[in-house]
Amino acid sequence: MIDRKTKKAVVLFSGGLDSTTCLYWALAKGYECVALNISYGQRHIKETTCAKKICTKLGVKMQSITLNLPWLKEATSLVGKNKVLPSSNLRDIHNKKRLPSTYVPGRNLLFISLAASYADSIGAEAIIAGPNAIDYSGYPDCRPQFYKPLSKAVKEGTSGAVTGKSIKILTPLLKLSKAQIAKLGAKLRVPFGLTWTCYKGGKKPCGKCDACLLRAQGFKEAGILDK
Numbered sequence: 001m002i003d004r005k006t007k008k009a010v011v012l013f014s015g016g017l018d019s020t021t022c023l024y025w026a027l028a029k030g031y032e033c034v035a036l037n038i039s040y041g042q043r044h045i046k047e048t049t050c051a052k053k054i055c056t057k058l059g060v061k062m063q064s065i066t067l068n069l070p071w072l073k074e075a076t077s078l079v080g081k082n083k084v085l086p087s088s089n090l091r092d093i094h095n096k097k098r099l100p101s102t103y104v105p106g107r108n109l110l111f112i113s114l115a116a117s118y119a120d121s122i123g124a125e126a127i128i129a130g131p132n133a134i135d136y137s138g139y140p141d142c143r144p145q146f147y148k149p150l151s152k153a154v155k156e157g158t159s160g161a162v163t164g165k166s167i168k169i170l171t172p173l174l175k176l177s178k179a180q181i182a183k184l185g186a187k188l189r190v191p192f193g194l195t196w197t198c199y200k201g202g203k204k205p206c207g208k209c210d211a212c213l214l215r216a217q218g219f220k221e222a223g224i225l226d227k
Contacts, residue, residue: 008032008124009170010115013062015051017215018130018173020195021181024188025172026128027058034122035062036115040069040107041079044201054194063118067110077101078199085199085209090217100137102199102210108141112150112169119167120158127154128170135178135218137210147171178218186224193227 009026013019013035026033037051048064055062077083083101108131115127131142140146151169160166173181185192197215198205205212219226 006032007126008034008119008122009126009128010119010122010124011035012111012115012127012129013037013051013055015047015049015054015195016130016197016211017185017190017192017195018132018181019051020054021185021188021190022128022130022172023054023058023060024190025184026126026170027060028188031126031128033060033128034118034124035060036111036118037062037064038067038111038114039064040067040104040110041072042104042201043078043081043085044196044199046201047196050194050196054191057191057194065114072104076104078104090213098138099140100210102137103139106141108139108146109150112154116154116158116167120160124167125165126168126170128172130173131171132173132176132178132181134176135214137214144174147174177221178214179221182218182222182224182226186222 007030009031011023011026011033013023014037023033023035035051035055037048039045039048052062073080077085086101112127112129119127133143136142147169154169155161155166158167176184197211199209199211200206207216215226
């Protein structure tokens, strides 16, 4: 049984493996959670359907918003169909000197800003996000160097700067490998089969994109079935 207490948290929630593990982690830590799901035109919009199912299962409120950022159609292969999604290998993915076409400029900066506004509005004391800087595609906004100054900005730019009750940014998966995330998810009884990771967003995961490859590697190394 997950213990729900009075402290509130806004969980940035896509319906993927990482954000679902974060949601279960937050509930286990005693937070009363609201899930913030953000659509920005991503082709893998199927994850939003997964997010709704998971929130319904948990009895967690989900707030959904849609961003209209027309420049993303030219900037990332995750939006629109003007760019082809890359099919990589694990060696290429772990080469952090490369910036893949799936990078979405400013995505996490926007997401945290929106979560901060929501948290400030409802009196939440924490924003919980699922970036990972170990097994990831090399996105600059998934690194500790990004979140440390951002935490200070949220603290100084919300009502906590006056009231003294500042909003914390919690990133419990930041320094975990995908295998460790899979193990944590299993411990928390995350319903892996309800989560969605694939960038293509088809009926079944493609098994070739960065997200699919990293997920498969993590479960294999953890010795856990992905279901």
